[in-house]
Amino acid sequence: MKKNLLLSIGMLFMNFVFGQNADELNTQSKELLNNRDYEKALPILRKSAELGNAEAQYNLGYFLQNGVGITKNEKEAFEWYKKSSENGFNDGHYAMMMAYGNGIGVEFDGEKAFEYALKCANNNDATCMWNIVNCYKQGLGVPKNTNKMLEWATKLSLLENPDNLNLSGNITSTRLSLAYMYRDGYNLEKDYYKSYIWFLIYNEFKKDFSIIQQNQIIEEVKVAESKINKKQLNTVKEDAEKIFGRKLMNFDNLHKADF
Known part of the structure; x- marks a missing residue:
C-alpha cells in the first residue's frame, strides 16, 4: 500500500513538473539549484533544456562539463552549449568560445573559438571583447x-x-x-x-x-x-x-x- 502511495505521489510530481513550459521549468530548476538540491533540479533542468530554453541548455552544459550532481560528460556538455548558442544565449556563445579555445568536449579550433568570441563580443560582453582585442593583436584564430x-x-x-x-x-x-x-x-x-x-x-x-x-x-x-x-x-x-x-x-x- 505504502509503495503504491509513493508511486502515486511521484507520478503527480512528474505530471506537475512536465506539464509546465520550458521557461517555468527553468525557473523552478534554478530555485532548486540555489538550494543545491541536484537530485530534484537536474531532471527538471534537462526537461527545460530539451524543450528549448537557452539558459537551461547552458546550465545543463555547465553541470555536465564540471560533473556537479551528474556524471561528467564534456562531449554532451558541448552539445548543450551549442544548442544554447544557436538559441542566441550569450553565455552559450562564451562557453563555445572556451570549448573550442581549450579543447573541451571538442578538438581545439582557434578559428571557431574566435567565431564564437565575436558573437559574444557583439553583445558588449567585456570578457569576450577583451579576447577579441588580444586575438587581433596576436593573430589568434584570425590574422x-x-x-x-x-x-x-x-x-x-x-x-x-x-x-x-x-x-x-x-x-x-x-x-x-x-x-x-x-x-x-x-x-x-x-x-x-x-x-x-x-x-x-x-x-x-x-x-x-x-x-x-x-x-x-x-x-x-x-x-x-x-x-x-x-x-x-x-x-x-x-x-x-x-x-x-x-x-x-x-x-x-x-x-x-x-x-
Whole structure:
C-alpha cells in the first residue's frame, strides 16, 4: 500500500513538473539549484533544456562539463552549449568560445573559438571583447589586424565600468593600453594628444589599480602633459568627453591616487 502511495505521489510530481513550459521549468530548476538540491533540479533542468530554453541548455552544459550532481560528460556538455548558442544565449556563445579555445568536449579550433568570441563580443560582453582585442593583436584564430584591434579596444574602453572587479579591470586596463599605444607608436603613428586623452579616460576608474600602480602612472601622466601644448591642454578635457560619451567625473583627481 505504502509503495503504491509513493508511486502515486511521484507520478503527480512528474505530471506537475512536465506539464509546465520550458521557461517555468527553468525557473523552478534554478530555485532548486540555489538550494543545491541536484537530485530534484537536474531532471527538471534537462526537461527545460530539451524543450528549448537557452539558459537551461547552458546550465545543463555547465553541470555536465564540471560533473556537479551528474556524471561528467564534456562531449554532451558541448552539445548543450551549442544548442544554447544557436538559441542566441550569450553565455552559450562564451562557453563555445572556451570549448573550442581549450579543447573541451571538442578538438581545439582557434578559428571557431574566435567565431564564437565575436558573437559574444557583439553583445558588449567585456570578457569576450577583451579576447577579441588580444586575438587581433596576436593573430589568434584570425590574422593580425591593428585597425580591428584598435576598433575593439575602443569599443571595450567606452563601456561603463561594472561592479564586477575583473570586468571593470579589463575595461580600465584597455583604456590605459590605448594611452600607451598612442604614446609609444605601437604599430601606429605616435600621437601624444590622443595618448593623453586616453590617460584622462583611464583616470575615471583608476581605482581598479593598486595605489603603487596608480602613483607610477601619475608620473607618466605628468610626462604626457609635457608633450602637448597649452592650447591642447585647454581643449583636452572636452575632447576626451566627446570620445568617452559622458562627463569626466574624476578629472580633478588626475594627479592623486584613488583609494
